[in-house]
Amino acid sequence: MSTFAPSERAKAAGASVEVDISGLVPGEMKTVEWRGKPVWILKRTPDMMASLKDTKNDNELADPHSERNKDELTPEYARNEFRSIKPTILVAVGICSHLGCSPGTKFQPGPQPSLPNDWEGGFLCPCHGSTFDLAGRVYKNKPAPDNLQVPRHMFVGDGKIVIGKDEKGEA
Numbered sequence: 776m777s778t779f780a781p782s783e784r785a786k787a788a789g790a791s792v793e794v795d796i797s798g799l800v801p802g803e804m805k806t807v808e809w810r811g812k813p814v815w816i817l818k819r820t821p822d823m824m825a826s827l828k829d830t831k832n833d834n835e836l837a838d839p840h841s842e843r844n845k846d847e848l849t850p851e852y853a854r855n856e857f858r859s860i861k862p863t864i865l866v867a868v869g870i871c872s873h874l875g876c877s878p879g880t881k882f883q884p885g886p887q888p889s890l891p892n893d894w895e896g897g898f899l900c901p902c903h904g905s906t907f908d909l910a911g912r913v914y915k916n917k918p919a920p921d922n923l924q925v926p927r928h929m930f931v932g933d934g935k936i937v938i939g940k941d942e943k944g945e946a
């Protein structure tokens with residue numbers, strides 16, 4: 776029996792994944808698997824983008840400018856208020872920086888259980904309540920220490936995105 780299984784090996788080693796996002800509508804999120812991790816691709820609405828420009832919100836974030844562990848968590852092209860290449864498209868690894876649960880989507884703004892009354896939309900980790908904004912930035916005074924990871928990625932044409940690879944090569 777052959778022990779050589781290139782596709783499985785490639786997956787384990789973290790081969791990049793190409794995703795067709797041409798059908799994503801504003802407000803919709805797609806989850807794909809990369810290196811065994813869930814990667815979210817969210818197409819933000821104009822309101823979602825506006826919430827990220829709210830500086831009141833910045834004061835409530837632990838690392839609003841993505842300065843912590845930036846080589847690991849935020850590639851150069853995502854070191855902006857949207858943490859993304861295009862303001863409309865968020866790409867983030869959906870794993871909480873506390874103990875690794877996968878946060879759930881809480882896109883609806885406003886008061887609701889487990890969230891503050893001025894909630895602007897984002898993600899809530901079900902395990903210990905860490906919250907993240909729509910750029911994957913963690914709120915202050917929560918167990919999760921860091922923002923969600925933005926994996927290296929690039930657009931190929933308008934309708935496709937590659938996760939795990941960018942102009943500099945494979946992640």
Ligand code: FES
Nearest residue numbers: 871873874900903
């Ligand atoms: S694992 Fe997310 S808050 Fe603890």
